[in-house]
Amino acid sequence: MGTVHEHLETFPFDAAPRVFERKEELLLAEPLPAPIKRYRDHPPIEVVHFTPTYVEQPFAHPRGVYESEFLRVEWQTMNNRQPFYHRNCDVDEMSYQVCGERTLMTDLGTAELRTGDFSRLPVGCAHDNYGREDIHLLFYTPAPVAELISEDRRAGLVIPAFPGWEAETVNELITECLGGPGNDIVMAPADERLILEQVEREAEPLKVLHPEATAPGTTWLYRSGLIKIGRAYAESSDGRVYRRVRNAEEIQYQISGHRTLVTQRGTLLLEPGDFVRIPVGVAFTSIHPEPSAHITLSSAREVPQVSEGTRRGERLPVAELDRLREGIGR
Structure with missing residues (x-):
């Protein structure tokens, strides 16, 4: 049997993991027969897939992928303007730009977002x-949330906000909780120019992050x-x-490259x-001979999948995993 190493990690990953040696064939095997069953039957891990390239379609609301009482993950596509301004009373909202261009207009400044940007x-x-x-992808979670790297750039006052923009009276929707359906508080008209000019009275404008594409780890x-x-x-x-x-x-969330995800499920x-969700306590690793990049979101609480799955994991014999490893690292 081949030997691998297992890193037992503790969120939020401020301390070094414990490291064990494992026989890989046993790590991925079914339990041994026992007179009393002491484990539950769990479904295999499951992928939710959305096309990473734009396809023309009518405007639609964001599609939920994972959601709990404290976190919501959504996929959104647009080739138009959102029909209202949104202000939430409880959560910070992070986004990742998968493809295309997006003008993000806020009372903390306006920014042009491109592929690879986070806000x-x-x-x-x-x-x-x-x-x-x-x-783009959206991540909603109760405030406060802190940035952990320096910004690539900051938003500012941009008038007109984009070519063809004209100041109008617009609707502003106020929501609570995670801001989803049923969380609305009030919607009322607002002067858009006043919203956008608010940034000049703020100490901290909106920050855009753009991590280095090939930074290892x-x-x-x-x-x-x-x-x-x-x-x-990697x-x-x-x-x-x-x-x-x-x-x-x-x-x-797989950004680029192809990667074989190996888990105990x-x-x-x-x-x-x-998209894929790896449950707490399940050992996993990745095999790929070429470069691969993905977003990772670690959550201290369960976040159930709410979107229909596309495909499920299957158990592969270790001999097949070794075949996938051939030539890697030589």
């Missing part, structure tokens, strides 16, 4: 979006008491180091546009 709307920030062949970007969001990159991986997070589950080939 955070602090709690209480009024905002609107104008997307052009845009796809995980670049942590945002942190709250219950979650951390980062960007992970030139290649032979998957001989497994991770097991004892007190958090992990949601991943099945193995999956991931491609750009794939």
